[in-house]
Amino acid sequence: MNDEQVKHLLRSAFPQPERKEPTRDLWPSIVRRIEMPRVWSRIDIVVAAGLLAGIAVMLVVLPKALLLLAYL
Amino acid sequence: MPEELDRELLERFVQGDQEAFELLFRMFEADVYRWILRIVCDASAAEDVLVEAFWRAYRGRTRFDSSRSFGAWMRRIATNAACDHLGTSRHLRYLEKREWDAIEAPPVKDPTLHESITRAFHKLPATLQVVAMLALVDERPYAEIADALDLPIGTVKSRVFRAVVKLRRELERLGVRP
Numbered sequence A: 001m002n003d004e005q006v007k008h009l010l011r012s013a014f015p016q017p018e019r020k021e022p023t024r025d026l027w028p029s030i031v032r033r034i035e036m037p038r039v040w041s042r043i044d045i046v047v048a049a050g051l052l053a054g055i056a057v058m059l060v061v062l063p064k065a066l067l068l069l070a071y072l
Numbered sequence B: 001m002p003e004e005l006d007r008e009l010l011e012r013f014v015q016g017d018q019e020a021f022e023l024l025f026r027m028f029e030a031d032v033y034r035w036i037l038r039i040v041c042d043a044s045a046a047e048d049v050l051v052e053a054f055w056r057a058y059r060g061r062t063r064f065d066s067s068r069s070f071g072a073w074m075r076r077i078a079t080n081a082a083c084d085h086l087g088t089s090r091h092l093r094y095l096e097k098r099e100w101d102a103i104e105a106p107p108v109k110d111p112t113l114h115e116s117i118t119r120a121f122h123k124l125p126a127t128l129q130v131v132a133m134l135a136l137v138d139e140r141p142y143a144e145i146a147d148a149l150d151l152p153i154g155t156v157k158s159r160v161f162r163a164v165v166k167l168r169r170e171l172e173r174l175g176v177r178p
Helices: A003-013 A027-035 A042-061 A065-071 B007-014 B018-040 B043-059 B070-089 B097-102 B111-122 B126-137 B142-149 B153-173
Strands: none
Touching (some): B007 B018, B111 B153, B126 B142
């Protein structure tokens, strides 16, 4: 099977869709999405807590690391 | 995509003016929808991805340079949103007939052949599906695809090549003959 035959098979399976635009007005959904308050996911909270805990442990074990943080 | 845009309108958008954003949405909605529909092949999902793309555009509006093309910037965001959809939806399925009805385009006459081709296509990684759809099916220029994906043209060409190799192998494994 050559490249042209692969292309031909693909085109036959995925004809140009005739639909040209969405079935409904999507602007209200976009406005709702924009106005939605930003919610932290569980993963965000776990990652943030882990990061803070890591920094705290590092400062307890290596107090001089505070100087490193001062550079950041 | 409509490109003759008022610079002031774009600057108002960057500053967070929702009226300006709505005007831009109305101007670009249909083009972005068609672009997304081509990538995700699912009319209902295309609407969700469109909302996601315009929301991302609004959220990232301060990064938009109003001297550049809004259409190209929007297409890039839409492509990323569509790729994320393909990556998360695990599109390892073939389109049912009702889904083709939903986008009003008839599939090939032989349902078994259609199933094999779409199954092989959806076995490709999302990154290859996108380039294959845009380059091989839609015949979009490599430069346009590279711009939408924010990739060098050489990378697009190599992805198309890899997509064809993988498709050929999978189609032959499924017993599809041209």
